[in-house]
Amino acid sequence: MGGWFSETSAREIRRKINAIEADDIHVHINSPGGDVFDSVAIHNQLKKHRANVTIHIDGLAASGASVIAMAGDHIEMPGNAMMMIHNAWTFAAGNAKKLRKIADDLSKIDAGPVKASYLNRFVGEEKELIKLLEEETFLTAEECLAFGFADEIVEDIELEEETQEEESAKNQLLAKYAAQIQPQPEVKMNMTIQQLKVWNTIQKYWKVS
The missing domain is CATH 3.90.226.10 (2-enoyl-CoA Hydratase; Chain A, domain 1)
Known part of the structure; x- marks a missing residue:
């Protein structure tokens, strides 16, 4: 999934x-x-x-x-x-x-x-x-x-990680626009360490820079 x-x-x-x-x-x-x-x-x-x-x-x-x-x-x-x-x-x-x-x-x-x-x-x-x-x-x-x-x-x-050619257009667009909804610094400050770990996992999952 x-x-x-x-x-x-x-x-x-x-x-x-x-x-x-x-x-x-x-x-x-x-x-x-x-x-x-x-x-x-x-x-x-x-x-x-x-x-x-x-x-x-x-x-x-x-x-x-x-x-x-x-x-x-x-x-x-x-x-x-x-x-x-x-x-x-x-x-x-x-x-x-x-x-x-x-x-x-x-x-x-x-x-x-x-x-x-x-x-x-x-x-x-x-x-x-x-x-x-x-x-x-x-x-x-x-x-x-x-x-x-x-x-x-x-x-x-x-x-096995997907290559750029294997990524669907949807995933490429999500990777492009997901960066716009990253939590602002003040929101990150209110996260627990474990919540930040989960967020970092999400970023890695979508290859968000």
């Missing part, structure tokens, strides 16, 4: 999943994440399909992508892959009343779909999972295995 700004949406995934009649589905993930509700919807669509679902985390399964990964009946990670889990976050603007409402909404999302997506696999206590989500935790393959977020560590793979 792709990440932010990708054509990968819950609606498109549902169309593709409904057309699958095979007994096994293999999902390859290398993504910095995306919309929380699209991620939850894709997770649920995979969970309810009759096929056995194997998730392959090829590089990074961060944020919403890790929510989707939790839908796997079997989750595989190479030793050089990583996962990042965190509570929902957003950029917001408005008066005090609106910002308080946004914060309340995020808390509901954290306590509901976000936590529930990981809880069925997490081997520890709920309060321990909550702590990991609050700290926006990056996990190695070995750590994912220990926590129950992965079932098997497989041989490392090297991801």
Whole structure:
């Protein structure tokens, strides 16, 4: 699956999943994440399909992508892959009343779909999972295995980067214009270290300079 700004949406995934009649589905993930509700919807669509679902985390399964990964009946990670889990976050603007409402909404999302997506696999206590989500935790393959977020560590793979000729026109245009929506310095100052890591991953993903 792709990440932010990708054509990968819950609606498109549902169309593709409904057309699958095979007994096994293999999902390859290398993504910095995306919309929380699209991620939850894709997770649920995979969970309810009759096929056995194997998730392959090829590089990074961060944020919403890790929510989707939790839908796997079997989750595989190479030793050089990583996962990042965190509570929902957003950029917001408005008066005090609106910002308080946004914060309340995020808390509901954290306590509901976000936590529930990981809880069925997490081997520890709920309060321990909550702590990991609050700290926006990056996990190695070995750590994912220990926590129950992965079932098997497989041989490392090297991801092939697209050449300029292989990039679609859409990706080239996104790389050109995404720079215009980079957070301003004052916004970056308010980011946590882990949020900056995610943003840097997004920039690398789209080759934004």
